[in-house]
Amino acid sequence: MPVESGGTVSCLAQIVSISRDSLTDSTTGSSAARPPGVSPGAPPGAPPGAPPDATPDATPDATPGTHSDEPPDARPAGIAPATLYVVATPIGNLADITARACAVLAAVDCIYAEDTRHSRRLLQHLGIATPLQALHDHNEAERAERLAERLAGGECAALISDAGTPLVSDPGYRVVRACQAAGVRVVPVPGPSALLAALCASGLATDRFAFEGFAPARAAARRGCFAALAGESRSLVFFESSHRVRESLADMAAAFGAEREACLARELTKRFETLRRASLGELCRWLDADADQRRGEFVVIVAGAARREPGDEELRRALEALLPELAPRRAAAVAARLCGVSRNRAYDLALQLRGEGDAPR
Numbered sequence: 001m002p003v004e005s006g007g008t009v010s011c012l013a014q015i016v017s018i019s020r021d022s023l024t025d026s027t028t029g030s031s032a033a034r035p036p037g038v039s040p041g042a043p044p045g046a047p048p049g050a051p052p053d054a055t056p057d058a059t060p061d062a063t064p065g066t067h068s069d070e071p072p073d074a075r076p077a078g079i080a081p082a083t084l085y086v087v088a089t090p091i092g093n094l095a096d097i098t099a100r101a102c103a104v105l106a107a108v109d110c111i112y113a114e115d116t117r118h119s120r121r122l123l124q125h126l127g128i129a130t131p132l133q134a135l136h137d138h139n140e141a142e143r144a145e146r147l148a149e150r151l152a153g154g155e156c157a158a159l160i161s162d163a164g165t166p167l168v169s170d171p172g173y174r175v176v177r178a179c180q181a182a183g184v185r186v187v188p189v190p191g192p193s194a195l196l197a198a199l200c201a202s203g204l205a206t207d208r209f210a211f212e213g214f215a216p217a218r219a220a221a222r223r224g225c226f227a228a229l230a231g232e233s234r235s236l237v238f239f240e241s242s243h244r245v246r247e248s249l250a251d252m253a254a255a256f257g258a259e260r261e262a263c264l265a266r267e268l269t270k271r272f273e274t275l276r277r278a279s280l281g282e283l284c285r286w287l288d289a290d291a292d293q294r295r296g297e298f299v300v301i302v303a304g305a306a307r308r309e310p311g312d313e314e315l316r317r318a319l320e321a322l323l324p325e326l327a328p329r330r331a332a333a334v335a336a337r338l339c340g341v342s343r344n345r346a347y348d349l350a351l352q353l354r355g356e357g358d359a360p361r
């Protein structure tokens with residue numbers, strides 16, 4: 001996680017403060033209803049100067065974020081019980097956190113994180129002390145139902161990944177399914193996404209795309225994966241690591257063709273962010289020439305295959321079966337009807353197959 005400037009830290013602290021106040025204000029009433037000098041979010045009857053959530057007999061050592069002295073339903077407005085919030089977090093630049101994400105993370109009972117040590121640094125940066133629990137690939141299966149049961153009992157929680165939007169090549173699928181099965185509401189809190197950030201700045205087609213995540217680590221499986229996608233007409237989006245990006249690009253060039261256009265997005269939103277659009281062959285040569293460009297985290301976007309006329313292969317196979325038995329015009333008529341193409345197109349191909357491309361119709 002990069003360290004941002006002091007100005008960014010101050011700005012993020014203000015976001016968290018404003019988010020908390022706005023949530024609390026919607027519970028206790030408008031600012032006009034508060035006596036002068038009473039902080040936003042202070043409970044009715046609190047003395048002037050009382051901090052938010054303070055009461056005359058409150059315990060000053062209560063741990064923020066634990067809600068230990070509140071009844072289960074005493075939550076800020078907008079934070080519902082029996083709810084799992086799926087919260088996107090920055091992929092590099094901490095200033096990309098949203099005000100809503102800060103408010104949710106500060107108000108839920110618990111945050112489930114892929115790596116608690118990594119996420120604790122983010123929360124400390126934001127001034128959020130909500131308890132953290134680990135939820136990763138190795139324990140998700142056993143924890144999913146137990147987590148869902150706790151939320152069904154009235155708790156609320158947030159699910160985050162190390163960076164970006166949870167469940168996108170990250171844990172969380174089993175938890176979301178278990179929560180839905182238990183009647184727990186699942187609420188997305190959208191924000192940063194490496195997939196969409198790379199796609200929108202790639203210069204490649206964005207109207208139709210297929211996200212493939214990380215390609216297989218083993219070379220044979222990876223090449224098989226790319227071979228199966230060679231005819232895909234949508235833009236293809238992959239995640240890749242620094243120690244495998246060169247080999248993956250070489251395998252892509254072999255499967256898709258070295259001239260296929262692609263975009264390599266590296267270290268998005270970070271200090272050394274780089275986006276380069278070129279042919280797959282040129283991108284391989286570029287990485288070979290500069291070892292620094294092989295460092296970091298990558299999103300690779302490959303242009304889709306050129307669209308072929310629908311029914312080309314089917315039409316050819318039909319004509320090859322019919323021409324030995326029928327005259328070209330009759331074979332073309334039957335094949336056109338079977339394949340859903342025009343008779344003229346079928347007849348042109350029939351003549352090519354018979355070696356009569358210049359024959360009159």
